[in-house]
Amino acid sequence: MELVWRPLSTADIPVVAALYNAGEAVDDTGELLSEEDFTESFAEADLINGSLAVLVDGTLAAYGFVVLRDEPVGTHRVRLDGMVHPEFRRDGIGRELLPRLVTLARELHAARHGVMPMVACTMVESRSAGHVALCEALGFSADRHFYELEVALGESLAQVPIPAAYEIVPFSAARDEEVRTVCNAAFAGHWGSVERSPEEWAASFTNSKRFVPETSFLALANGAVVGFVLARHYPVVEEMTGVRELWIGDVGTLAEHRGRGVAAALLSWTLAQGKAQGYHRAGLSVDSANSTRALGVYERAGFEVARTWIDYGLPVELGELRS
Template sequence: MELVWRPLTTADIPAVAALYNAAEAIDDTGELLSEEDFAESFAEADLPRGSLAVLVDDELAAYGLVVLRDNPAGTHRVRLDGAVHPKFRRNGIGRQLLASLVASSRELHSERHPTMPLTVSTMVESRSAGHVALAEEAGFTAQRHFYELEVALGESLAQVPIPPGYEIVPFSPDRDEEVRQVTNSTFAEHWGSVERSPEEWASSFTNSKRFVKETSFLALAQGAVVGFVLARHYPVVEEMTGVRELWIGDVGTLAEHRGRGVASALLSWTLAQGRAQGYQRAGLSVDTANSTGALGVYERAGFGVARTWIDFGLPVLLG
């Protein structure tokens, strides 16, 4: 089998989305992505130098992306994404692809952050035995586990009162920069978190078609933002499963306001509003080692574990 390796281009988006969904039909990770989702990812990537398409007789057999972050601190943690089409698996393509993506990460890192340590990482759904084996064979080790949680938005949703001294208001664009700064402060000590630049913030939220401001809410104390729930909607999930899902992308409260029920009230309010807007389910991801008590907040809101994801990391020697 002769393989052709080249960088991805935006013209590959339909083929990449088709490959991804063919793999998802077998792997059942629950992570559903559309052509629009890949268009957003491609827009943020260095396609000429941080991507790969692997072709067999002009058919896309595999793809890979190097996902860089703005403003790394301490260690530059670079994520590697990709997939091999099921019919081309067990031919060593995944092994070669992963090694090539690590090499590309090293090159891009050396140019952008030459004095900083580099770790490459990849997220693997825990039941994907082949993917787990591939990561471990390449020297990656499990560094963190994340629960993917879900709750049905039915009549039994718990209603949590807003604590005295706080109010909940809808997200509004005029608070965009304030919310960015509050989220950066809230997540500053979270594992793997980096400060979002205005550009990265805009691509993830205000300029993203997936961000839903109508079901994103802020907690205010004396008129200032002290907490937030920022939600997204992925139409492909509804198209492929028939379930309209509200994805809770970010939940947080400033440290000095924790332990007062602010996050619980915000989440309760968001779920109730989501239900009123026709969403049937809400989902989110949480670090199992989160030290802020977030998992307890979600469990009390009715969320249960649907899947477990493993963040595999590999420190990369430079020079």
């Protein structure tokens, strides 16, 4: 089987989306993506220098791309995304694709961030045995586990009162920069977390068509933002499953306001508003080793573990590129 390798282009978005969803139909990871979602992902990537299309007789058999952070600190975890079409699996394509992506990531990282330590990383759903085996065979290690949680937005939702001295208000574009700053402070010190630049923040939230300000809320103390719940909606999930899901992208509270029920109240408020707006289910992801005891907050709100994701990492030597 002769493989043709080239960079991806935006013209590939429809066929990449089709490939991805063909794979998802087999893998059942719950991560459904549309052409519009891939349009956003492609916009974040350096397609010329950081992506690959793998063709067999003119048919897209696999793809991959590299996602760098704007302002990494300490060790730069460079994300690798990609998939092999189910019809082309077990032919060694993934075993060749992943190392090529590592090489691209290494070159991009060195060009932008010099001698900063780098780890190539990729997220794997724990039941995807083939993907797990591939990562481990290539020397990746399971660095962290993340739980994907879900809760049905039914009548049994617990309503948590707003703590005294706080108020909950809808997200406002006028507070966008304040929320970004608070979010960066709230997640400082969390494993794998780095500050979001204004550009990354806009791409994830304010300029993203997936961001839902109507179900995103802020906690204020003395008029200043001290906590937040920021939500997204992916229409493709409803289109393919019939379930209207509210995805909780970020939940956070400034350290000095933790332990007072702020996050629980925010989450309760968001879930109630989500139900009122016709969502059937809410979902979120949490680090299994989160030091702020966030998992307990979510479990008390009714969330249960639906899947486990593994963040696989491979430290990459940069010595040859440092000259």
